[in-house]
Amino acid sequence: MPLNENEFRPKIVAFCCNWCSYAGADLAGSSRLSYPADVKIIKVPCSCRVNPMFILRAFEKGADGVILCGCHPGDCHYSTGNYYARRRMTLLFSMLDYLGIEKGRTRVEWVSAAEGVKFSQTMNEFVEKIRSLGENVRLGDLRCKN
């Protein structure tokens, strides 16, 4: 997709656990399953490593969407990490919604190491959603703007 000056290019941060989702993203890559370049992946050992603070920080710094990917429930490399992540994110997303960051801008998805297709599909859907929502105006730190 060629770059277009006027097109909205969302900033999207994807936190991926090392064991399942990061490997799933690798598989999407080696299978050449494309998704928009707007998605940038940060590797974490487990979805439970993602502090709500990181997500708030992303929105503060101008992210338009944040997605957290982990192992499927029951398959966490550390047994229980994704359960903690799920509970934390439920609360956080609800709070963000209250603050005016629409539910569509945040997402939790379970992607296993074998699900390259799902990873790519998820990212395509998510970017599509963020594009439809437009730029995030809430929570941004005005001092970050030019």
Add this chain to the structure above:
Amino acid sequence: MQRIGVFVCHCGSNIAATVDVKKVVEVVSKEPGVCHAEDYPYMCSEAGQMKILEAVKEKNLSGVVVCSCSPRMHEATFRKAAERAGLNPYMVEIANIREHCSWIHKDMEEATEKAVILARAAIAKVNLNTPLKAGESRVTKRALVIGGGIAGIQTALDIADAGYEVDIVEKTPSIGGRMSQLDKTFPTLDCSACILTPKMVEAAAHEKINIYTYSEVDKVTGFVGDFTVDIRKKARSVNSDKCTGCGVCQEKCPSKKSLNEFNRGLNTRSAIYTPFAQAIPNVPVIDRDACIKFKTGKCGVCEKVCQAGAIDYNQQDEIITEKYGAIVVATGFDTIKLDNYDEYAYNQSKDVITSLELERIMNAAGPTKGHLERLSDGKAPKEMVFIQCVGSRCSDTRGKSYCSKICCMYTAKHAMLIRDKYPDVNVTVFYIDVRTPGKNFDEFYRRAVEEYGVNYVKGQVGKVAPLPNGKLLVQGSDLLDNKQILKEADMVVLATAIEPEASVRKIATMLTASIDTNNFLTEAHPKLRPVESPTAGVFLSGVCQGPKDIPETVAQAGAAAVKAIGLLAKDKLTTNPCTAKPDELLCNGCSQCANVCPYGAITYENKEVNDHGIRETRRVAQVNSALCQGCGACTVTCPSGAMDLQGFSNRQIIAEVDAICR
């Protein structure tokens, strides 16, 4: 501030064709902390690694960022290179600009922009990296093999031959697995039992191998080199030490109505039983659900007839706890249930059978003593139809999307054996494709056609209709002739898809080994680490990883054994240094971190601290870095922000977030 060197790999054209590597070098060289940046065609090559070595020395670098393939590929390579240059290996970070960038984007400008951002994130992280030192943990020199089929037996034999103790845990009363149910094996037509039994005997007799049959894994804790496993030895109700295996109890048992699992439920067995004649151990078990003694309290015939006094109705399940350095999963497969495929009338007619059922029918020890006959009326069939891909290659919700791999070959085998033994029986095979990659495989299939006159019809079957005269009307396509065929058959055999044994999901969860949507265990790398699970110390053997035939299974079993041996041969393992670390001054002693830790790695102790000049004794968290696996659950739970994860610290991750959102 670090002194960082950035190395951008072309990966031949894998990266360079989509990412303007020169541009990346140009842009990132202006990033704070970066004092060296260059690109190179293959960073993973020796010459590429030398670039890192030279730059570290010349520019006195304190940190390295390599923009290349996934860290899952070459992080270890580059860390070793840094170490050779005298740098702490944990001062290296990888920006994944291949799998996460060049391979999925087409537009160069866009991909280059993203590569720069990923590099910036890695640079921002390295700026906050600190040298880490890996600890050491011990290795228990004993392996556990879960599953006692040909995969498990072969793995156990290979590990044991290398001089290490091995335990096999098998959930049924005997080792042998699916292979023991097969009659003949392709493409040589060896008798399955004839080649399997010696292996079973060898395993049972091996001084280093200990077999737990009728047993299941209950619980797994620990980690690579140091697993602790609870094995549940189910009550056999027969004392293995006393039993002589004479078989009188089975003859005399009055309860003979239980479905014989070994014969796929095609006939019945007694309540006290050994699954098959060559069973190892040759010690029966009492099926308590079927046993009259257990159901009503009356009977006790087996106890009366057992001269060895081996029957023990009071036996209880026993839990054995053992330590292992390595665990091999070899749980095997089963055929899928055919309830979603009633158009083939499997549930409506006894004469529609699965291929595995046909194996039992063809076997001399099977329900028909090896005579090919209809299960409905015992008559010899004259027309047989085989249907391929039943439940395989189905991307709908009913079946499995994958090819089960073994069906084309075993169907050719069945067809050939039937034509050989019963030349008056006509055999028709409905196929979509005949897939025969393998040594002597296509020759084998062609022999079925050319020498044995098996009629192969290209096309799937749409319906099997039982007829009032007891025959089966098979309605199928002949695509090459563009016809719909109606064929009366006496028996229909379904090449039923295979799927991983149902228990594998529970076992994978206990081992925290990943599993795919079809319940096959995931390998650490699909090509380069095919017998290792992503979970360190867990190895994969046989069909639990993906469909395969016997030679492939045996080969993989050997490979899994070698990997396990490689681990057991080490005295110590270096542990992951990315462990949690509390800031004692911030810790308020609330214990929440200890509650979420899955490894029990966090304890509390009363410790004297110096808080800005105030000396006092406080209850503070302590992390046992040998136990901590570095998941980070505690770091988020900690209400005071005292807990942090080395290598993935709050500041490092935030720096990455900032770099991406900049």
Add this chain to the structure above:
Amino acid sequence: MSHRDYSGKIKEISGVNPYKCMKCGKCSATCPSFNEMDIKPHQFVSYVLNGDIEALAESKSLWKCLSCFACVERCPRDVKPGKLIDAARQIVVRERGGDYLSADEIPELLDEELPQQLLVSAFRRYKR
């Protein structure tokens, strides 16, 4: 419309992705109208993919499909051949107004027991 456009239109109306077909022939094995059809159910996919719409539009098969969904139910790849055939029929009916059944011939087709539902259904399938 060009042939390519018609192929696209058929895919759009039916919602079927013909590329999913693995050419197993189970649809043709299943079809109760198979012998009455000139283009067989499993061939529909190739006709659509090849853009051979003229032949499809002239095909007898369009009027022989019963919409019994046996092929849809049994297709292992979720291709739904029955929907593909119906989409081709739809295009013909929409363009030509449907000349397979005319109101004039109805009286002679009727009999005492013929249920209303039959007329309604036939008109729905054969006419605009």
Add this chain to the structure above:
Amino acid sequence: MKYSYYPGCTLKNKAKVLDRYARSCAEVLGFELEEIENWQCCGGVYPLGNDEIATKLSSVRVLNEAKEKGQELVTVCSACHHVIKRVNDDMKNVEDIRTRANNYMSLSEPYSGETTVLHYLEVLRDKIGFDKLKEKVVNPLTGKKIGAYYGCLLLRPGSVMAFDNPENPKIMEDFIRALGAEPVVYPYRNECCGGYISLKEKEMAKSMCDTITESAKGFGADMLITACPLCMYNLNKSAKETLPVYYFTELLAEALGVKEEADEE
């Protein structure tokens, strides 16, 4: 229990008995069928094209009526059941159809598949229970060997109709058993009778029905039951004399002892 009821066109004309017995049996079994006011014909066949909206609206109207009354919707005719159930599924799951249909309808509140659509047999199985039905039988049909004819419309596509196992259904067999008769299972009970093709291709429909009736007779059936007037019409062209076809409600009325009563009305 009170249900919204959609009889459909044929039940008001050629298949009056199907409707009449359904109502009288409901009374005996303790549920009420409240006919939707001013219902329109469902169209007989489900419009398969993804872009067809107008042809689905009559079903949406009926579904919405039931929703507004807060009732589940009961159908008897297989064709109506098929059409209404599939349209309901579209309204629930296909965003495009839902949006466009609601734009046409301009209802006070948009309809999105809230209504549960039940076939009369499903009411007997899931709401009344075949055990309870058996208790209410006063004239058990002992000795009758009955083949159930399902046809296509009740069963397929299985994922939407969710009526029974589409390849090996048993709801009608259980129904027959509850009435005290013996069900005859034969493999062509879920194959098509020819449907609307019989208007112009009489021979073709007949040959399909011959396969069905031969199979049923071969397995020893004395009669067939069906829920569909079109199936009955087609099957009767095949073997009316040797294998009579009845609506399932007729046998139900007979077993419940309300057949004459209903006939007198």
